[in-house]
Amino acid sequence: MKWDKSEKMFHRAQERIPGGVNSPVRAFGAVGRHPFFVERAQGAWLYDVDGNRYLDYVCSWGPGILGHAHPRVVEAVQKVCARGLTFGAPTAGEVELAELINICVPDVEMVRLVSSGTEAVMSAVRVARGYTGREKIIKFAGNYHGHSDGLLVKAGSGLMTQSVPDSAGVPAGYAASTLTAVYNDIESVGALLEENHGQVAAIVVEPVAANMGVVPPKKGFLEDLRRITKEQGVLLIFDEVITGFRLALGGASQYTGVHADLYTFGKIVGGGMPLAAYGGSRDIMSCVSPLGKVYQAGTLSGNPAAVTAGIETLKILMEDTGIYERIDARAKRLAEAFQSIGLTVNRAGSLLCAFFTQDSGERAGSVENYEDACRCDKEAFAGYFNRMLEQGIYVAPSQFEAMFVSDAHADDLIEMTCETIAASVLTNNRQEP
Numbered sequence: 503m504k505w506d507k508s509e510k511m512f513h514r515a516q517e518r519i520p521g522g523v524n525s526p527v528r529a530f531g532a533v534g535r536h537p538f539f540v541e542r543a544q545g546a547w548l549y550d551v552d553g554n555r556y557l558d559y560v561c562s563w564g565p566g567i568l569g570h571a572h573p574r575v576v577e578a579v580q581k582v583c584a585r586g587l588t589f590g591a592p593t594a595g596e597v598e599l600a601e602l603i604n605i606c607v608p609d610v611e612m613v614r615l616v617s618s619g620t621e622a623v624m625s626a627v628r629v630a631r632g633y634t635g636r637e638k639i640i641k642f643a644g645n646y647h648g649h650s651d652g653l654l655v656k657a658g659s660g661l662m663t664q665s666v667p668d669s670a671g672v673p674a675g676y677a678a679s680t681l682t683a684v685y686n687d688i689e690s691v692g693a694l695l696e697e698n699h700g701q702v703a704a705i706v707v708e709p710v711a712a713n714m715g716v717v718p719p720k721k722g723f724l725e726d727l728r729r730i731t732k733e734q735g736v737l738l739i740f741d742e743v744i745t746g747f748r749l750a751l752g753g754a755s756q757y758t759g760v761h762a763d764l765y766t767f768g769k770i771v772g773g774g775m776p777l778a779a780y781g782g783s784r785d786i787m788s789c790v791s792p793l794g795k796v797y798q799a800g801t802l803s804g805n806p807a808a809v810t811a812g813i814e815t816l817k818i819l820m821e822d823t824g825i826y827e828r829i830d831a832r833a834k835r836l837a838e839a840f841q842s843i844g845l846t847v848n849r850a851g852s853l854l855c856a857f858f859t860q861d862s863g864e865r866a867g868s869v870e871n872y873e874d875a876c877r878c879d880k881e882a883f884a885g886y887f888n889r890m891l892e893q894g895i896y897v898a899p900s901q902f903e904a905m906f907v908s909d910a911h912a913d914d915l916i917e918m919t920c921e922t923i924a925a926s927v928l929t930n931n932r933q934e935p
C-alpha cells in the first residue's frame with residue numbers, strides 16, 4: 503500500500519491544525535505511524551485519498567451501526583437540508599426524535615438534544631447537582647465522558663488519594679469535586695461515599711466500559727451501584743454515548759436490566775451527525791431551564807439536519823428486528839478468532855476488544871478495570887494494528903478503544919477478517935509469559 507497523498511496532506515495539516523487532526527486519537531500516535539486521509543466511505547468500507555480501501559471496524563468510533571452512507575439516512579438528510587440548515591426555533595423533527603428515544607428507552611421521559619457527547623454528560627452532571635443540591639461526583643478510572651473540565655480527572659497515585667487533573671488547563675479545583683473509583687470494584691465506591699457522606703450528587707458510569715478497550719461490568723456491579731445510590735440519595739448516570747442503541751435498542755438498561763436516573767446518548771443517536779442527548783424522568787428533567795433553574799442551551803441544538811439523521815437511523819433500528827442478533831453474532835465470531843490465537847477478548851454485544859495482556863499468575867489474561875488494561879503490551883498492539891492495516895483492515899489505532907461491528911459487516915467480510923487476524927497475530931512473535 504502507498505500513502506503518498508495522505509502523507510502530503512498530513513504534512514499540510516500539521517502546519518495549521520494542532521497535530522494535524524481535530525481529535526487526538528486520529529493522529530495514530532499510539533501505533534507509530536501517520537494517519538490516512540479519508541475520501542469517502544460506503545457500507546463497511548473506507549476509501550482513502552490514495553485509493554486504498556479498508557474494511558472499517560472503527561465506524562467513526564461508534565455512530566456507524568448501519569455502515570457508512572446508508573441510503574435512507576443520506577437521502578433523508580439531503581432532503582431536509584434543502585429546506586434550510588438551522589433556524590434556532592423549534593421543529594417537528596425534534597419532537598419526533600424525543601418521542602423515538604422515549605420509545606427505545608422508556609426511562610427517558612424527557613430529553614434535551616445537544617451537539618456532542620461531551621456536552622450531554624457535562625449537562626447531565628449539572629442537572630444532577632441542581633437536583634440534589636450537592637457538589638461532588640464520582641467517576642471511574644478509565645471511563646471516558648468527554649473533555650469537559652470536571653470529567654477530565656484521573657485518580658491520583660496511591661490508595662484513596664485526591665483526584666488530579668487529566669489535562670493541562672484543568673484547574674485543580676475541579677479534581678477536588680470529581681472523585682475517582684475503580685471500575686468493577688463496589689468497595690472503592692462505598693469508601694468514597696462514606697468519606698464524602700451527603701456530598702455526592704451523582705455517580706457517572708459507562709455501564710459497559712468501552713474507552714479502556716471493552717470492559718463489561720462484572721455480575722452484580724451495576725446492581726450494587728444502583729442499590730448504593732438509591733440508599734444515599736445519589737443519582738446514577740449511565741453514560742450511554744457508546745452503548746445507547748448499540749447493545750440493544752434500549753441500550754445498556756435493556757441489555758443489563760439495571761436502570762439509571764439520567765442517561766446520556768451520542769454517536770448512534772445522531773446517525774453520523776453532531777447530535778447527542780441527555781434525559782431521564784420528568785421529575786429530574788424538570789430542573790432544566792426554562793422549566794427549572796439548571797441552565798443549558800445551544801444555538802445548533804436540535805438542528806434539522808442532525809435530527810433527521812438521528813430519526814432515520816433509529817427508525818431503521820426499530821424496524822429491523824434482527825439487527826442486534828446479526829451484529830452480536832458477527833462480533834462473537836471475531837472474538838473467537840482472537841481467542842483461538844491466545845488473545846484475551848472482552849465482548850458485549852457488537853463491541854469487542856482483543857487485549858495483548860502480558861501478565862502471568864492469577865490475574866493473567868483478565869481485564870476488569872483500567873489498571874488491567876494499562877498492563878497490556880502496547881508495542882505488540884501497534885504491530886498488530888499495522889499488519890492489519892497493511893491487509894486492508896482498519897481497527898482502532900489504540901489498545902484502549904473498542905472494535906465496532908456494523909450491519910454492513912456481512913458474514914463473508916467477517917470470515918475474511920478472521921483469517922487476517924490469525925495470520926497477522928501469528929507473525930507477531932510476542933513473548934509468552
Ligand SMILES: *Cc1c(COP(=O)(O)O)cnc(C)c1O
Pocket residue numbers: 617618619620621623646647648649708713741742743744768769778
Ligand atoms: C465518545 C464519548 C463521549 C464524548 O462524546 P463526544 O461526542 O466525542 O463529545 C462521552 N462518553 C462516552 C462514553 C463516549 O464514548
